[in-house]
Amino acid sequence: MQRIIKLLVKGEEQIQINTWQKLINITLISILFAAFLVFSFISIEYNLRMETIWQYRSKFISGFLLTIVIAFFSLILSLAIGIILAFASKSRFLPLYYFSKIYVEIIRSTPLLVQIYVFFYIIGTALKFENRYVMGVIILSIFSGAYICEIIRAGIDSIDNIQIETARSLGFTFFQRYRLIIIPQVIRRILPPLAGQLASLIKDSSLLSIIAVSELTRNVQEVDAINFAVFENYIVLTILYMLLTVPVLSISRRLETKFNYET
Amino acid sequence: MKLNLKNLNKSFNDKPVLKNINLELADFHSLAIIGPSGGGKSTLLRILAGLQKPSQGEVLINGIKLASNEKDLNEYRKTLGVVFQSYNLFPHLTALENIVLPMVHAHNYNEKNAVQRAKELLRGFQLDEHEDKKPHQLSGGQMQRVAIARALAIDSKFLLLDEPTSALDPELTSEVLAMINKLEEQQKDLILVTHEMGFARQSCDYIVFIADGQVLEHGQSANIFCSPQTPELKNFLNKILEWR
Ligand SMILES: Nc1ncnc2c1ncn2[C@@H]1O[C@H](COP(=O)(O)OP(=O)(O)OP(=O)(O)O)[C@@H](O)[C@H]1O
Ligand SMILES: [Mg+2]
Numbered sequence A: 001m002q003r004i005i006k007l008l009v010k011g012e013e014q015i016q017i018n019t020w021q022k023l024i025n026i027t028l029i030s031i032l033f034a035a036f037l038v039f040s041f042i043s044i045e046y047n048l049r050m051e052t053i054w055q056y057r058s059k060f061i062s063g064f065l066l067t068i069v070i071a072f073f074s075l076i077l078s079l080a081i082g083i084i085l086a087f088a089s090k091s092r093f094l095p096l097y098y099f100s101k102i103y104v105e106i107i108r109s110t111p112l113l114v115q116i117y118v119f120f121y122i123i124g125t126a127l128k129f130e131n132r133y134v135m136g137v138i139i140l141s142i143f144s145g146a147y148i149c150e151i152i153r154a155g156i157d158s159i160d161n162i163q164i165e166t167a168r169s170l171g172f173t174f175f176q177r178y179r180l181i182i183i184p185q186v187i188r189r190i191l192p193p194l195a196g197q198l199a200s201l202i203k204d205s206s207l208l209s210i211i212a213v214s215e216l217t218r219n220v221q222e223v224d225a226i227n228f229a230v231f232e233n234y235i236v237l238t239i240l241y242m243l244l245t246v247p248v249l250s251i252s253r254r255l256e257t258k259f260n261y262e263t
Numbered sequence B: 001m002k003l004n005l006k007n008l009n010k011s012f013n014d015k016p017v018l019k020n021i022n023l024e025l026a027d028f029h030s031l032a033i034i035g036p037s038g039g040g041k042s043t044l045l046r047i048l049a050g051l052q053k054p055s056q057g058e059v060l061i062n063g064i065k066l067a068s069n070e071k072d073l074n075e076y077r078k079t080l081g082v083v084f085q086s087y088n089l090f091p092h093l094t095a096l097e098n099i100v101l102p103m104v105h106a107h108n109y110n111e112k113n114a115v116q117r118a119k120e121l122l123r124g125f126q127l128d129e130h131e132d133k134k135p136h137q138l139s140g141g142q143m144q145r146v147a148i149a150r151a152l153a154i155d156s157k158f159l160l161l162d163e164p165t166s167a168l169d170p171e172l173t174s175e176v177l178a179m180i181n182k183l184e185e186q187q188k189d190l191i192l193v194t195h196e197m198g199f200a201r202q203s204c205d206y207i208v209f210i211a212d213g214q215v216l217e218h219g220q221s222a223n224i225f226c227s228p229q230t231p232e233l234k235n236f237l238n239k240i241l242e243w244r
Helices: A002-008 A019-044 A051-055 A057-089 A094-108 A112-126 A132-157 A159-169 A174-211 A216-227 A230-262 B041-048 B070-077 B095-106 B113-123 B140-153 B168-183 B197-203 B223-226 B230-239
Strands: B003-010 B014-024 B030-034 B056-059 B078-081 B158-164 B190-193 B206-211 B214-220
Touching: A019 B030, A057 A094, A057 A174, A057 A216, A057 A230, A094 A132, A094 B056, A112 A174, A132 A174, A159 A174, A159 B070, A174 A216, A174 A230, A174 B095, A216 A230, A216 B140, B003 B041, B014 B041, B014 B214, B030 B197, B041 B056, B041 B158, B041 B190, B041 B206, B041 B230, B070 B078, B070 B214, B078 B140, B095 B113, B095 B140, B113 B140, B113 B214, B140 B158, B140 B168, B168 B190, B197 B223, B197 B230, B206 B223, B206 B230, B214 B223, B214 B230
Parallel strands: B030 B190, B030 B206, B078 B158, B158 B190
Antiparallel strands: B003 B014, B003 B056, B206 B214
């Protein structure tokens, strides 16, 4: 029994995996997943019609592209929001400080779905703002900005106080300390979590389907209402999302090991 | 150099750390500050470095009064070199860049001259093979020596060192102390907080003993170590020498 537990739980020593072991294991697990899917098809006597995807390919493609565009613009805008909030949270001007704290608290303690409803139907209607695409990007950015703020804040906090002290003793001014010492290091440290945040944005943009933004999920839902090919549609949907997120997440992991080693 | 402290007081949240220090040292090259932990040595050094302001009193170094506004204080800081116990080097820069950065940005050297001077210094201390390494690729002793080289690169008037070897093992300690000793032989002015009594005795010409926020004794190092006057210093030296 003890031996089995030891085998299953990661020990203290680093395990070395070679390329072959990696390949064999990944293939094995993939086959397992595929077998499970096939089993599901068979048990409900499902008749796969992959050709229907091809028929509606333009919907898939346009949704895929729009998801990329939305995630891209949301990343830029939420970066701007996150940076401003992070500096506000470091401000000695109390209204700014509390604005940042309360903003982050509200966003982090409510579901994105609820935020989308509130911003779109209540605030959007009140301000007579009707472009749902722009609204979608803004809502996602407001949401993601809170998380990016936390990422940046943690990055700044991780810079040791002695470094600031050393920089002061060398005669660097306040702005030089930020420009030459703090910011270059913060950027290295926050790149991996920021890449992770981009993957989250890609996934979370699917929720904009509820305000009829014709991104990937929304388009596939529409196709689904016409062709009733649930399995085909959603399998392709899954693959398309993974096509975007898996590379982003792997870049994030690679950056993480790289910078872990460096600092 | 000359050091003059008049009614120097420093408290943190009403807790006095330096208590009315008066000290006049007319002529020394290397001053060692010794004393028990928590006595206020680092606090005094940080005041001398212009990193902290005294709560009361004044500091004159070489006859010049320490400024109290941040701008003049920053100009003052540019004229000296400070080395802390550890983490002196910026982790995102190589050894060479660590030396060049303050020369270029705080001292207006042009990049080419700065690099040339930094390389000369590193070569002088047998550190040239490490110039392109980041701090995490250097040993603790090498990091401290690069930090000292950086403090020298800007033609500082004097050096302030706060226990530069206390994070190092004995072998690395002696390589750093050898470097400091070399500076002393070149008549570089420096003030050093240290627990290395052997080094303070042999190679510093003046000693200040601080305990509980007060200067209890000061004098030529030969006198301090051979005939300590106060019971506190006797006690301190006994304790420190007990295991040697
Ligand atoms: N920034 C600060 N805020 C509050 N208290 C402080 C601060 N810096 C130092 N102190 C206190 O001042 C006292 C003296 O500290 P200091 O670091 O000067 O001692 P030290 O003689 O250098 O000791 P050590 O040999 O352990 O380095 C200590 O009791 C310390 O807790
Ligand atoms: Mg100290």
